[in-house]
Amino acid sequence: MAPKGHFKFDDEGFNDRAPATTNINKALEEKKEKQEKQEKQKKAEKFEKFQQQTQPQPHSPQLNGEKSSQQQQQQSQVLNKKRKREDNDRDGQKRHQVKREDNDREGQRRHQGHSGKELNGKSERLNNNGKGRNGSPVNSSLKAKANALLSKRKDLPIWAHQSEIRQSLAKKNVMLLVGETGSGKSTQVPQFLSTEPWCRPQMVKVAKDGKGPIEDLSVGGCIAITQPRRVAAISLARRVAEEMGTPLGNSSPASTVGYSVRFDNSISRNTKIKFLTEGMLLQEMLRDPWLRQYSAVVVDEIHERGVNVDLVAGFLQKMVSGKNEGRGGIPLKVVVMSATADMEGLLKFFDAGFKQPTAAVNGKGQKAIKKDEEETEWSGISSDDNKASKKAYGTPNGTVSKPGPNTDSKSNALVKKHKNGNPEGDESAPFTEFDPVKFGSPHISVCFIEGRQFPVKIFYTPEPVQDFVDAALHSIFQIHYKEPLPGDILVFLTGQDTVENLEQLVREYASGMSPELPKLLVLPLFAALPQAAQQRVFQPTPPKTRKVILATNIAETSVTVSGVRYVIDCGKVKIKQFRNRLGLDSLLVKPLSKSAAIQRKGRAGREAPGQCYRLYTEKDYLQLAQANTPEILRCDISQAILTMKARGIDDIINFPFLDRPPREALEKALLQLYQLGALQDDGAISEVGLKIAKLPLTPSLGRVLLAAANPDMDCLLEAIDIISALSVENVFLNLTSEEKKEEAETARRDISRREGDHLTLLATVQAYAGENSDRKAWSERHFVSHRAMQAVMDVRKQLRAQTTHLPISADDIVAYDSRTYAVTPERAGLILRCFLKGFSHNTARMMPDGSYKTIIGNQTVAIHPSSGLFGKKVEAIMYNEFVFTNKSYARGVSGVQMDWVGEALA
DNA sequence: GAGCACTGC
Numbered sequence: 003m004a005p006k007g008h009f010k011f012d013d014e015g016f017n018d019r020a021p022a023t024t025n026i027n028k029a030l031e032e033k034k035e036k037q038e039k040q041e042k043q044k045k046a047e048k049f050e051k052f053q054q055q056t057q058p059q060p061h062s063p064q065l066n067g068e069k070s071s072q073q074q075q076q077q078s079q080v081l082n083k084k085r086k087r088e089d090n091d092r093d094g095q096k097r098h099q100v101k102r103e104d105n106d107r108e109g110q111r112r113h114q115g116h117s118g119k120e121l122n123g124k125s126e127r128l129n130n131n132g133k134g135r136n137g138s139p140v141n142s143s144l145k146a147k148a149n150a151l152l153s154k155r156k157d158l159p160i161w162a163h164q165s166e167i168r169q170s171l172a173k174k175n176v177m178l179l180v181g182e183t184g185s186g187k188s189t190q191v192p193q194f195l196s197t198e199p200w201c202r203p204q205m206v207k208v209a210k211d212g213k214g215p216i217e218d219l220s221v222g223g224c225i226a227i228t229q230p231r232r233v234a235a236i237s238l239a240r241r242v243a244e245e246m247g248t249p250l251g252n253s254s255p256a257s258t259v260g261y262s263v264r265f266d267n268s269i270s271r272n273t274k275i276k277f278l279t280e281g282m283l284l285q286e287m288l289r290d291p292w293l294r295q296y297s298a299v300v301v302d303e304i305h306e307r308g309v310n311v312d313l314v315a316g317f318l319q320k321m322v323s324g325k326n327e328g329r330g331g332i333p334l335k336v337v338v339m340s341a342t343a344d345m346e347g348l349l350k351f352f353d354a355g356f357k358q359p360t361a362a363v364n365g366k367g368q369k370a371i372k373k374d375e376e377e378t379e380w381s382g383i384s385s386d387d388n389k390a391s392k393k394a395y396g397t398p399n400g401t402v403s404k405p406g407p408n409t410d411s412k413s414n415a416l417v418k419k420h421k422n423g424n425p426e427g428d429e430s431a432p433f434t435e436f437d438p439v440k441f442g443s444p445h446i447s448v449c450f451i452e453g454r455q456f457p458v459k460i461f462y463t464p465e466p467v468q469d470f471v472d473a474a475l476h477s478i479f480q481i482h483y484k485e486p487l488p489g490d491i492l493v494f495l496t497g498q499d500t501v502e503n504l505e506q507l508v509r510e511y512a513s514g515m516s517p518e519l520p521k522l523l524v525l526p527l528f529a530a531l532p533q534a535a536q537q538r539v540f541q542p543t544p545p546k547t548r549k550v551i552l553a554t555n556i557a558e559t560s561v562t563v564s565g566v567r568y569v570i571d572c573g574k575v576k577i578k579q580f581r582n583r584l585g586l587d588s589l590l591v592k593p594l595s596k597s598a599a600i601q602r603k604g605r606a607g608r609e610a611p612g613q614c615y616r617l618y619t620e621k622d623y624l625q626l627a628q629a630n631t632p633e634i635l636r637c638d639i640s641q642a643i644l645t646m647k648a649r650g651i652d653d654i655i656n657f658p659f660l661d662r663p664p665r666e667a668l669e670k671a672l673l674q675l676y677q678l679g680a681l682q683d684d685g686a687i688s689e690v691g692l693k694i695a696k697l698p699l700t701p702s703l704g705r706v707l708l709a710a711a712n713p714d715m716d717c718l719l720e721a722i723d724i725i726s727a728l729s730v731e732n733v734f735l736n737l738t739s740e741e742k743k744e745e746a747e748t749a750r751r752d753i754s755r756r757e758g759d760h761l762t763l764l765a766t767v768q769a770y771a772g773e774n775s776d777r778k779a780w781s782e783r784h785f786v787s788h789r790a791m792q793a794v795m796d797v798r799k800q801l802r803a804q805t806t807h808l809p810i811s812a813d814d815i816v817a818y819d820s821r822t823y824a825v826t827p828e829r830a831g832l833i834l835r836c837f838l839k840g841f842s843h844n845t846a847r848m849m850p851d852g853s854y855k856t857i858i859g860n861q862t863v864a865i866h867p868s869s870g871l872f873g874k875k876v877e878a879i880m881y882n883e884f885v886f887t888n889k890s891y892a893r894g895v896s897g898v899q900m901d902w903v904g905e906a907l908a
Numbered sequence: 909g910a911g912c913a914c915t916g917c
Contacts, residue, residue, distance in 0.1 A: 231914065264916050281916040289917070308914070497912060530911055555912055576912040589912070633914090641916095698916040729916095736911065804917070867909040887910075 141247075141256075148247030155245060158186030160451050164194050170447035171195065171298075171335055175322050176352050178446060179339045182453020183604065187339050188234075188302050189242050192225050192275045195335070196258075201225065201274075201297040206330025221332045222297035224273060228280045228314060230306045231560070232263040235277040239268075242275060264698070265796045280310035287317055288648055288696065292328030298335035304348070305340040305597065306559070307632035309642050312660045315351070317649065319658045322445075323355030342597045344629065345448060351660060353443045456607035458569075462620040470572040471500055473617045475507050477570045478522075478550055481615070487520055489567035489610075490549035492557060494602050496576045496591050501526045501552045508550060520546045527553040527561070530736060533789060539563055558601055562608070569606040571599060573618040579636045581886075582670040584861060585843060587638075588886040595627045632661045639663050640671040640701050644680055647687040648695035678705045678840065697804060698797075699725065705840035710833070711805065717833050718805065719818045720764055720825065723771075724833070726798040727763035728882050728894055733790045734868070746785040753784060757830050758871050758879075758896030760837060764825060767794060771819065834898055838880055838906035845903050846892065847878045854879060854892070857903060866891040878903055 155161060160181060170177055181187035195201055203223030207216050229235040239261035243250040251260040251268025260269035262278040269276060278286075280301075287293065299318060304311055318336050326333055338348055467473040474493050481491055495501050505526050512522040525539050543549045543565060551563055555575055575594040578587050594602075599616065606612025616623060634642065643654060651657050654668060675681045678701055680691030687695070694704035703725050710721030727733050734750075737743045747754075753769050755761035766784070770791050773780040781788035802815065825833070838845070846854040846863050852875055854863050863884065865872050869892070871879065880903070882894025 262917095267917090279915065285917045306914085310915070499911090528911090529913070558913080560913070578912070591912090696917070732911075800917090864909095866911095868911075872909075891910080 141249075144244075144249065145247040148245055151245045155186070155190065158190060159184070159454060160186040160190045163449060163451055164190075167191065167194050167449060168198060170449065171337070172198065172200065174443075174445055174447045175333045175335050176443075176446040177335075177337045177449060178345050178348055178352075179337060179449045179451065180341070180345055181339060181451035182341055182455065184454035185451040187451060188227070188229075188238055189245065191300055191337060191339065192227050192242060193246065195225055195298055195300075195337075196274050200335065203297075204330075204332060206332060208328060208330040212328060219294060219330070221292075221294050221329045224295050225275050225298045225300060226283060226293070226296050227275070227277045227300040227302055228283050228311065229277060230280060230303050230308055230311065232266075232279055234303075235261045235263050235279055236266070239275075239277040242277075246275075265800065280308060280314055283314055284310055284317075284645060287314075288645070291317075291649060292326075293321070293334060294329060296334060297332075298337065300337040300339060302339045303341070304338050305342045305629070307630065307634075307660070309633045309637060309639070312632060312634045313642055313645060315660050316658045319352055319355040322352065341453075342600065342629070347660075349443065349446055349448065351658070352446055355658060356443070356445050455604060456609070456611045458603050458607040458612045458614050460603060461613065461615045462623065463617055464619065466619055466622065467573075467617045470574065470617045471495070471504050471507070474504055474570050474572060475511065477615045477617065478508060479511060481568050481570075481613075482519070482522060482548060485568065485613075487546070487548055488543070488565065489612075490543060490551065490563070490565040491568040491570065492551045492553060492563060492566040492605055493570040493572070494557065495552060495554060495572055496574050497554055498528050498530060500572075501528055501554065504552050508552075520548050523547050523549045525549060525551050527551055527557060527563075529554065529556050530732065532735075557605065558598065562605070564609065566608070567606055567610055567612040569602055569612065569614045571602045571614060571616050573599070573616060573622070577631075577636070580638045580667075582664075582667045584859065584884070585638075585670075585674075586861075586884045586886055586890065593622075593626055595630045596623070597629045599623065599626065634659070634663055635661055635667075638671065638700075639667055640674045643668070643671045644675055644687070644691060644695045644701055647675075647681070648692055652686060674843070675701060677843070678702065680705070698800065699729065702840035702844075703728065706837050707801070707805065709836040709839035715832060715836050717829065717836060719802075719815065720829075720833050721836055722798055722801045722805070723767040724760050724764050724837075726794045726801060727767050728760075729797055730790050730793045732787055733763065733766060733794065735785045735787055737785065742785075749784050750786075754870060755825075755830070757827075757834065759869055759882075759894050760834060760896045761825060761830050762870050764833070767791075767798070771795065771798075772822070831899075831902075834880065834896055835902050835906070837896070838898065838902055841880050841882070842903060842906035844881050844884060844892075845878060845898065846881070847900065847903075848875055856884075857907075861890060863890045863892050865895050866893040869893065869895045871895045871897065 160167075167177070167179070179187060179191065201222065203220045205218055206221050208219055208221075209215065210217050210219065227235075227238070229238065239259055240250055243257070243259040246259060248259055249257040251257055251273075252270055253268075255270050256272060257270040258272050258274045260273040260276050261267075262269060262276060262282050264279065264282065283299070293299065299314075301311065301314060301318070304315065315338070318334075321334055322336050325331070336352075338352075340348075463473065474495070478491055478493065493504070495504060505524055508522065508524045512524070515522070521544075523543065527536060527539050539549075539551055539561075540563065549565065551557070551566070553561075557563065571594075573594060574591050575598065576589060576591050578589055580587055603614040603616075606614050646654060646657060654672070672681065672685065675691065676683075676685075678690075678694070680688055680694050680701055682688050690705070690708060693708060694701050697704040697707060699707065707718070707721055707725060709715055711718045735746075737746055753762060753765040755765055766786060769784075770777060770780060770786070777791070778788050780786075781791055843858055845857045847857055848854055854865070855861060856863055857878070863881075865874070865879065865881075866885070874897075876897035878898050878900050879892060879895050880898045881892035881896075883892070885891050885893055
């Protein structure tokens, strides 16, 4: 029977007083709302008609073998073709489609899969195997394929803007481009620009490092496009290579399109278009602050606002408004692209650089943000920290505490505006203040591209919902009873616990359903789910069945599931927030932002008109924050600060932040870097700091690595093994049943160490690396994640390669890798003391009652149940992470001696 | 007695 009663939407179930507007850009929306509505209706009608005509589709012969015979995918494929909507966004749907074509053509990639997420494993490492195929037959077939793709490209919404984009960038060096999903911006903009006259390499005479002798250097010729995720960088590069008829990356010296992501660099001498992750561009900036190989940098998906993209934006803002001395005066073109970003804020941000080249946004902007730091209840250790910080840097002349003297009210307003967004802006509200013409800048052009999305109808609950799991349950069955097939349901929940609760409830209710109704196939989806279980989501829906996917935020950006027409949005999201005063990460359930709500809603309208059920009231929706809090405002920024220092930014206070971290966060980060020895007394970066900044590690772990390389300690290879394991999540599998846990305990006996998690990880990595016959079987025997261990080995390899300047030789490595004896207790102590060099602040001592209190701050902390030391009592502990969920937990824990801690703190 | 999502020469 259908669940009924206490939960329902307005008007006999559903309330549709808030019709969907799928166009996110409000400026466009205002102008085009009517026109679009009509268009969309037409489109929808057309689609319905088409769907009726094409319902039973024969299987496509060219795509046999692969899962392409799956009805659903094929349907969407045919649909795409018919509608000439070549998908150009970078999510899973397209990825697996593109990838599948690769497989059919070349059959050379392993780890075949259908989700973008799966690509996100280690599989992309091996994608350059089809080398040496640049003979003329292949080239001509590449060209033929590119020609075939051209007509699809011409149908993209962005194609009509081609000359506008070219002309704008010929005149102005900065362009802001808003384009919705499906507009084609990520694939087409680089191609438009790569043939422009300004994109050719030029020889200039310039002093290479700013001071030395004048040299002839080449500047420009290449375009960089940044992406927040590795999969996106790789799949976009592959797609653009196909469209241009060129081999991809390092498969041929003739290749003009490549990519660069961690563990996988695929470029050639002739690369003109290079997709890379934001972090990768930052690393390139450390090596060449002037980015001399590039004529242009395209920052894509800036609205996601990871820490790295904020730093990239700051560096670029300084660069475009500077004199380009290091580039022989040749300007760098910058294109900033986004689906939803606050373009007004971005325009002002870049414009401020031109107006005030040295201090675009200054210190006072903090005020607007500071209220976000709701840390009053955490006042425990703050005063100590503040004192220490002031002592280290001094208020009047320190690099740190200097308040911005030349406060500019405009830029304050910018910070404030940017922070708060459009306060009353609901999706359909006109973005009243923004007018590209009015805000036009002599340096910056703005371009809006319409997207392609089906309309999605929004329903709100009439009353606030107490229990969203219960509400979601009712919504699922309301949809299932009311709406015809096909049309799968995607439910956004907060975490594994809510997913599993709801999963059980839906199964219970479904078992009592009338047998005449279509069946429900309930599928959970969250990051910690084993790979095989995640894959079930991408398998075709069986006949007379409706899929119900219960997902965390993983489905918001990382993974696209086809077939979804109904989205249920619980209105909450679990986010990590760093508490500066405690050095503690909190994982909390919070209301999501409007742009995230819009993103979730959009998942229903990718293949057909859809519906979105919001488990909150319209009033609550209107009160949501406009955008997600940028990561830089809610994470430990010590690594970001160190990157800036290493890049030559000494005056952190006057750095042009897109959103300025509160002073407290800056001080905390600077203090921590100072305590690690990465900064000198005057706040300048030290030798140690420079070395740490070049490592792909947090400053703490980088410090450990340097300590271990010290001849007195001499345990670098051991430290690298542990650090590699610590930088990968969940080496050990999550075990649910008691039996499994006991079984695992026995199986892991040979790799468990009583000293704690660090040495257990060391033993695990050593044993895994020493297993030469079948590592997968070894992992299964030990209840260890093989996927995680592959990632560990990647990091380990990278760290070994990066530390060759440190005192280890190839012989040392051979000797280390061939040894079989266990680490002695003495050596274990030595290793832990190295870790204390980076983690002295993450220590706690046992109290007489058996609880632990942090040595700095005297906070109660419990050992996380995932730790091998859980339930054990030792004199003192050192831990890798301090996390608050239900209470404060230490994760990655080892026992240490108090005198070691004293030695490290001294 | 517990696990949002990404990412790095």
